[in-house]
Amino acid sequence: MNIKLTRRQLATALTSAAALAQTPSGPPATSEDDLKAARDRVQANGAALARQEVPVATEPAFQFKA
């Protein structure tokens, strides 16, 4: 469960070493090229999986315990 910080707590947190340490300058921009490359990777992974044969009886490797 999240709880909200007071302004004082937030100021303390932000002046901690974390905030004082080096951070990248300027707002990052998501380039269309980056997004296209990431989506291409998702598709390439799907294609690699499609080529992998799996016996029909093989169940996924996760468990649900009731």
Next chain:
Amino acid sequence: MAEIGNDVFFATITELNARLKSKEFSAQELARAFSSRLAQLGPRYNALALPLPQQALRKAREVDQDIKRDRLRGPLQGIPYGVKDLLSLAGQPTTWGAKPYAAQVFNYNATVIDKLASVGAVLAGKLSMVELAGGGGYRYASASLTGPGLNPWDRTRWSGGSSSGPAAAVAAGLVTFAIGSETSGSIVTPASYCGVTALRPTYGLVSRYGAMALAWTLDKLGPFARSAEDCGVILQAIAGSDSKDPGSAGKSFYYTPQYTRPLKDLKIGYAPADFSQWAQPAARPAFDAALGVLRQTGVRLVETKLPGFPYGAVLSTILAAEQASVFEPLIASGKVDELADAAQIAGLKASLDVPAKDYLKAMRVRRLVQEAFSRLFTEVDVLLAPGRPAPATAVDQPLDRGGPGPGGTPAAAPADPGFRSIIPAGNLAGLPALVLPCGFAENLPLALQVVGAPFSENLLLAVGKEFQARTDWHMRRPPGV
């Protein structure tokens, strides 16, 4: 007041605890010394997310009272440590290394923090990490709220990710041990780059309650420390069943390496190509020497091949699908654009596109991977590979572009794949891995990783303990600290 010498900052858990019990110094003196050092030197490596000096002092006072009354709680009593800033500590910021979560505060502790508190360990601070543990795939080491993790051995090199702070802080003697996490490589890589011993436990052995979820079926928490023995001591304290973690294996761990099989009876599977072809040329002499040390212990090194699967595609698909669900609110709100790394932002957005059929197929292939490794461990007892094939990359080097040079892959990829996929393969199968510093190249640390069958931590630690009895790479200190 006792003088805390520099050797104290690099002492093992066993040594420090003995000196505390002999009253050479008090837990409060130790906590003050480490807190001061962490606050002073942590920012030098961008390793510190949040100092906790008052909390540490309070806990240390309690420890001193306990020791005074002979209430001894084991070897971690009074030992200062840090946690990766993806573990919640009630009432304190837990940023997950990411700007959109800079003001996030939970009102409960992670189970590992409670477990360590119960044996008297002293939490000195929270340590930096790659934003959101890097699941989106980041291009630069600067993908963190605290800036790029700088390597204590050479600050022009990266400390590795995503557990950058835990590795750097232990290497620089800012804490005696630290808790980090691995989904795929986040313990093995920074430990290798920073020259510290670390353990990725079997999936489910350590509760992840209170830890940031990146991929529920892959996430593990594990220790960074000064020796294999220290890792065993820490694992004993943090392992165990937890009803609050649905992935809990329901098992405890007792550190008893003395009861494992004699090393001369062990078969260690390895791929010579990892050491002679994939390893950076400058790293090969150190790796060769390390293999020689292992042979002297009596183990048999046998040439082995990893089962053939598209490990990278399987792991990436599972990770992407699970993180898409975890971070969907962040992505949908547009706050994902506040992250520091453009490639990471793109990767998180694209992860929403993973079809359900691909996730399920990946999880079915994963079952085959587990079965194949189960068969492999009937032929060999453990697997051995370089932690990384080269020392730490330059801090400004794009991480998603390989190529020749420091940290890069060879210009022409060898035909033999060796164990190049051991990190995704081991994580898919939930296998434990122990990282052992094993030498230097370009004045930077190198390491081996020893990977075992599920719940074989004592065997890995026995191999590590014997290796470290014959070498001192794990006790080397970075210059100037």
